[in-house]
Amino acid sequence: MSFSSLGLSESILNAVSQKGYTEPSPIQKEGIPAVLSGKDVMAAAQTGTGKTAAFTLPILSMFEKGINNQGQQQNTKAKPNHVKALILTPTRELAAQIADNISFYGKHTDIKTQVVFGGVKINPQMMKLRKGVDILVATPGRLMDLYQQNAVKFTQLEILVLDEADRMLDMGFIHDIKKILALLPKKRQNLLFSATFSDDIRALAKRIVNNPVEISVNPKNSTAKAVEQVLIPVDKAKKNALLSHLIQKNNWQQVLVFCRTKHGADRLAKHLNKKNISASAIHGNKSQGARTRALSEFKSNDIQVLAATDIAARGIDISELPQIVNFDLPNVAEDYVHRIGRTGRAGASGHAYSFATIEDKKPISDIQSLIGEVIPREIIKGFEPSEKLQDIPLKALKAKRPKKNKMA
């Protein structure tokens, strides 16, 4: 199947082909016609599935043509300070990436896009909104600040996208989202994307989508098949040395390492730099400039290691990462699925290594229970743990697995 059969406009198809995409991904095959039909959409899709293009391409195409496939008008120009489509997303990095994608896909059109997020000055963002914007990408907190300052108005809003809805709830944006929903016109098209569909997300969805087209491209909470997972039992005190050993022995050039705390990420980056392994930390205490710099140096292979907390790493678009390391296992089992989703994307196989100490029995059992498989173990010579980490059989855990999700 090619992009041209999906109903997108010519100029959008041109940009897609310039980007080098030859075939729509599964979420795009189902999502693009659904969005173009003017219906609400609820999609279970992780980062890496091509979900951004699944909602941005049809929105651009509808705005360009001034009409959707149902014949509904979408052709009014955005008045000063008004927005026609609002894309809400949890992190600054993700917001910037989505806006970059829209600028690329929309480069043969005159559709106006802007991005606003916290952590930087608000005044330049207020200026950018003055003339009106067709598509605004925003993080919820900054959007509310801008609204309170009368910099953004929603009476012309036609389309709302909630991207990474599960993470927005995890990050405590529910109050901002509810406030924003109350400000929007009742008649609008709603698109909701989430990696997982927990009961909380379903409750939120009820308030947002009407009779949606439901799309699921990956079964809930299942890990990507192309990712080879390994659990490495090790003593806590030897984790640093184990990581530098693995990097040097395997000559890893690009590895994303997940740490539980900001402080831990900083400490690890420092340790690696001392060992002549170039590394940076990325987390919420870093300035926006430092985060963007670290990410771009990592992407361009100027640094080998990016030590990240879950929130900072969420949604960053690094395709086909060969390996990730869970230096610390996550407290929340779902984060494991998100983390290993950073590797083995778009058909390329990847490796996810998880360091496990004697204190990690609970997170391991939660993760295995969630993904429904026992993660194979490997002891690294020279780093044998002083106390054996007991096997955690899956059989006993299967009974505890969460209820099967309707969308899976």
Ligand code: AMP
């Ligand atoms: P996303 O899931 O939106 O974060 O996209 C993940 C990556 O896949 C991004 O680097 C996109 O540029 C890329 N991508 C999206 N759609 C396609 C496609 N149809 N063919 C190849 N790559 C794609």
